[in-house]
Amino acid sequence: MAGEARLRKTRNFGIVAHIDAGKTTFTERVLYYTGRTHKMGEVHDGAAVMDWMDQEQERGITITSAATYSQWDGHTFNIIDTPGHVDFTIEVERSLRVLDGVVAVFCAVGGVEPQSETVWHQADRYHVPKIAFINKMDRIGADFSGVLQQMRDKLGASPLPLTIPWGAESSFKGVVDLVNMECVTFDETDQGATITRGPIPPEMAEEAVSARQTLLEAVADTDDAIMELYLGEQEIPQKDLLAAIRRACIGLKLVPVFAGSALRNKGVQPVLDAVVRYLPSPLDIPPVEGVNPQTGVEERRLADDAAPLSALCFKVQMDQGRKLVYVRVYSGQIKAGDEVFNVSKGQGEKVARILRMHANKRERLEKVQAGEIVGIMGLKNASTGDTLAPKDRPILLDPIQTYEPVISVAVEPRTVGDQDKLALALSKLADEDPTFRVRSDEDTGQTIISGMGELHLEVLTHRLEHEYGVEVHVGRPQVVYRETVTAVARVEETFDRDLGGSRQLGQVVLALGPNPRGGGNTFRIEAADEQIPPEFGAALKNAVDEGLTSGVVRGYPVLDAWVHVVGGSFTPGMSTELGYRLACSLALKKALAEAAPALLEPVMKVEVVTPEEFMGEVIGDLNSRSGSVEGVEPKAGANIVRALVPLAAMFGYSTSLRSATQGRAMYTMQFSHYDRTDEKRR
Numbered sequence: 001m002a003g004e005a006r007l008r009k010t011r012n013f014g015i016v017a018h019i020d021a022g023k024t025t026f027t028e029r030v031l032y033y034t035g036r037t038h039k040m041g042e043v044h045d046g047a048a049v050m051d052w053m054d055q056e057q058e059r060g061i062t063i064t065s066a067a068t069y070s071q072w073d074g075h076t077f078n079i080i081d082t083p084g085h086v087d088f089t090i091e092v093e094r095s096l097r098v099l100d101g102v103v104a105v106f107c108a109v110g111g112v113e114p115q116s117e118t119v120w121h122q123a124d125r126y127h128v129p130k131i132a133f134i135n136k137m138d139r140i141g142a143d144f145s146g147v148l149q150q151m152r153d154k155l156g157a158s159p160l161p162l163t164i165p166w167g168a169e170s171s172f173k174g175v176v177d178l179v180n181m182e183c184v185t186f187d188e189t190d191q192g193a194t195i196t197r198g199p200i201p202p203e204m205a206e207e208a209v210s211a212r213q214t215l216l217e218a219v220a221d222t223d224d225a226i227m228e229l230y231l232g233e234q235e236i237p238q239k240d241l242l243a244a245i246r247r248a249c250i251g252l253k254l255v256p257v258f259a260g261s262a263l264r265n266k267g268v269q270p271v272l273d274a275v276v277r278y279l280p281s282p283l284d285i286p287p288v289e290g291v292n293p294q295t296g297v298e299e300r301r302l303a304d305d306a307a308p309l310s311a312l313c314f315k316v317q318m319d320q321g322r323k324l325v326y327v328r329v330y331s332g333q334i335k336a337g338d339e340v341f342n343v344s345k346g347q348g349e350k351v352a353r354i355l356r357m358h359a360n361k362r363e364r365l366e367k368v369q370a371g372e373i374v375g376i377m378g379l380k381n382a383s384t385g386d387t388l389a390p391k392d393r394p395i396l397l398d399p400i401q402t403y404e405p406v407i408s409v410a411v412e413p414r415t416v417g418d419q420d421k422l423a424l425a426l427s428k429l430a431d432e433d434p435t436f437r438v439r440s441d442e443d444t445g446q447t448i449i450s451g452m453g454e455l456h457l458e459v460l461t462h463r464l465e466h467e468y469g470v471e472v473h474v475g476r477p478q479v480v481y482r483e484t485v486t487a488v489a490r491v492e493e494t495f496d497r498d499l500g501g502s503r504q505l506g507q508v509v510l511a512l513g514p515n516p517r518g519g520g521n522t523f524r525i526e527a528a529d530e531q532i533p534p535e536f537g538a539a540l541k542n543a544v545d546e547g548l549t550s551g552v553v554r555g556y557p558v559l560d561a562w563v564h565v566v567g568g569s570f571t572p573g574m575s576t577e578l579g580y581r582l583a584c585s586l587a588l589k590k591a592l593a594e595a596a597p598a599l600l601e602p603v604m605k606v607e608v609v610t611p612e613e614f615m616g617e618v619i620g621d622l623n624s625r626s627g628s629v630e631g632v633e634p635k636a637g638a639n640i641v642r643a644l645v646p647l648a649a650m651f652g653y654s655t656s657l658r659s660a661t662q663g664r665a666m667y668t669m670q671f672s673h674y675d676r677t678d679e680k681r682r
Contacts, residue, residue, distance in 0.1 A: 192265025352378025
């Protein structure tokens with residue numbers, strides 16, 4: 001297999017976490033210890049290499065996923081540092097779609113927080129093996145075993161500690177390596193670069209032996225060969241144990257866990273060793289699968305330089321006015337100057353330049369091979385989720401799932417002359433971000449932009465001004481509503497009219513009713529074949545899909561409704577496809593009006609971390625916003641209040657929370673579901 005040795009030593013992985021877990025600080029250490037950088041950039045100084053956007057440096061958060069590469073122990077790492085804020089969850093989604101493994105960073109104090117749950121489940125959806133790093137062991141309230149328990153309870157994971165902390169909080173000194181049964185310390189004089197391995201200190205001996213026993217039991221449970229040795233009380237060879245842990249990690253049975261403090265430069269290198277030992281190479285994951293659009297047959301492409309090309313465009317970024325497309329190559333290779341076929345768009349594209357990325361710096365390459373992640377210039381029509389392949393051997397890979405926006409604002413340029421500039425800038429931003437939508441309001445003529453949250457839209461309007469030089473007025477945020485039905489309706493409709501010189505006839509009987517919340521829209525034809533012949537089924541389904549995009553209350557898309565075509569009539573030689581389609585559209589509109597339509601609004605999952613003394617104020621405020629408190633959990637000198645609150649009631653919440661708690665509480669919010677609106681508040 002061409003390139004097998006290189007692929008065996010390649011690791012494509014991402015670093016994911018909740019905001020403030022220390023993910024970017026951890027990434028900076030990875031770059032420093034692997035020799036990619038010669039100075040550690042700190043987030044709090046606005047100097048982190050991977051947070052290169054002005055907005056990221058000002059706010060101290062990651063907004064866009066940044067790609068880089070480095071070397072460790074003879075292996076090549078292609079790394080993507082992803083955002084931790086829920087508003088930028090599409091950045092995580094599209095990165096996980098193309099990665100082979102993940103390092104999840106958890107805060108030893110905060111534990112498993114809402115966005116860590118979200119990214120973990122995203123990784124599960126793509127069957128991505130994971131390693132966990134429990135960071136900030138030097139912080140007051142650090143609780144290693146507590147985070148392990150949360151991983152079991154909240155994530156349904158099976159954590160396997162391979163290092164445990166020696167000390168905690170201000171007395172955190174290093175880690176105990178349970179695989180080699182030795183103590184590992186990190187020299188503070190050279191920023192942790194020098195590692196010392198020695199005997200386990202007496203005060204840790206009992207805990208280390210117990211943790212090693214637990215490790216062996218957990219591995220034995222997933223591996224018959226280890227189980228045999230374990231039950232026979234035989235010595236388990238080191239290479240067999242490592243191979244078993246690797247199999248369990250790649251098979252998603254166990255999650256190797258490490259302890260440390262990235263800011264104090266302790267515990268990072270064992271994670272790098274673990275990436276090499278336990279995360280998969282492109283050869284360890286199943287071959288990529290897709291559909292040949294010409295034949296409709298499923299195909300697989302092996303990770304092999306000599307195989308036909310298959311590559312996925314997973315991110316688009318505007319770079320000084322030109323389009324830079326991030327691509328994961330699964331099989332085959334691309335050379336600079338090649339013509340490639342964009343299977344999703346059905347057109348050819350010219351590869352102008354291939355770039356190996358290091359945040360916003362780049363290095364030109366002559367070619368990219370299987371298993372690599374690069375940036376490509378010249379793909380003018382490519383967008384997120386497009387597949388590249390040879391024209392004579394096309395394959396269509398699964399596209400990347402995107403999210404529907406939940407919040408909108410109106411924007412208008414401050415000067416009339418900027419109107420065209422604004423339209424161009426917004427179309428470029430929409431090219432980059434599939435969760436950002438732009439539309440023109442037919443009633444007011446305003447330009448409406450929609451996104452995943454207030455911060456998301458704030459960042460985008462800031463980029464309009466600073467990157468594209470368009471100053472805008474921003475209106476008050478508006479909630480993006482949906483509609484549903486709450487009763488069952490049955491309607492009969494006949495369409496019989498001359499259109500374009502020919503008679504169009506169709507008759508349908510339609511039933512419509514509510515699905516459970518979150519059940520989605522469903523469609524079924526129950527009419528007998530003699531009532532409506534099967535060849536008209538696709539036309540009826542298209543009419544229903546189109547009709548549900550606009551409800552009768554305010555014209556918002558309809559959610560959670562079932563539509564059944566229960567009858568109709570067929571007149572040979574007279575009934576037509578267009579007749580049935582138009583009859584179905586009219587019947588659906590009438591049924592929507594008769595089925596007690598209702599407006600739905602986005603409801604957010606809100607988590608507030610507050611000191612005990614402000615509990616009353618926090619809960620009272622949430623109740624006043626029509627929120628329902630789901631539970632309260634005590635944690636390290638504070639309480640976590642979990643609630644479901646309508647998004648419309650959450651505008652300005654951060655200011656309100658700061659003033660109610662003297663700035664000592666913080667909150668996170670993410671979309672939960674759509675539910676009936678509160679008529680009084682509306």
